Amino acid sequence: xxxxxxxxxxxxxxxxxxxxxxxxxxxxxxxxxxxxxxxxxxxxxxxxxxxxxxxxxxxxxxxxxxxxxxxxxxxxxxxxxxxxxxxxxxxxxxxxxxxxxxxxxxxxxxxxxxxxxxxxxxxxxxxx
Numbered sequence: 001x002x003x004x005x006x007x008x009x010x011x012x013x014x015x016x017x018x019x020x021x022x023x024x025x026x027x028x029x030x031x032x033x034x035x036x037x038x039x040x041x042x043x044x045x046x047x048x049x050x051x052x053x054x055x056x057x058x059x060x061x062x063x064x065x066x067x068x069x070x071x072x073x074x075x076x077x078x079x080x081x082x083x084x085x086x087x088x089x090x091x092x093x094x095x096x097x098x099x100x101x102x103x104x105x106x107x108x109x110x111x112x113x114x115x116x117x118x119x120x121x122x123x124x125x126x127x128x
Contacts, residue, residue, distance in 0.1 A: 022127055026061070029126040033057075045108045048101040052093075053119060059092035060123045089120050 037050050068085050071077040093116060106112040 048104040055096035063089040
């Protein structure tokens with residue numbers, strides 16, 4: 001087997017395993033999110049936090065699939081690209097979250113922007 005074939009095999013298997021781990025992590029993360037959300041007493045807050053958290057999770061997954069995975073596979077995922085990925089995920093999440101949800105989260109947590117930044121970081125770490 002040549003070096004090129006071995007590299008292709010390792011890349012194929014590695015990406016397959018990575019995908020399986022990500023699916024498992026996302027399932028576990030959704031369970032944890034459900035547990036945390038269930039402890040929130042106010043039904044309106046719980047509703048909007050769950051909707052916004054799901055939007056952030058979708059944004060993180062979308063950014064990983066459309067931007068990060070390709071850069072990682074080619075070895076071009078630098079700190080600069082990591083920051084760019086964060087901003088892409090944040091912009092996508094913001095476009096998916098309603099103004100009403102932003103207001104409810106802002107009122108419940110004090111600052112929507114800080115909540116969003118920490119939620120993105122939490123979800124990125126959980127999906128690694």
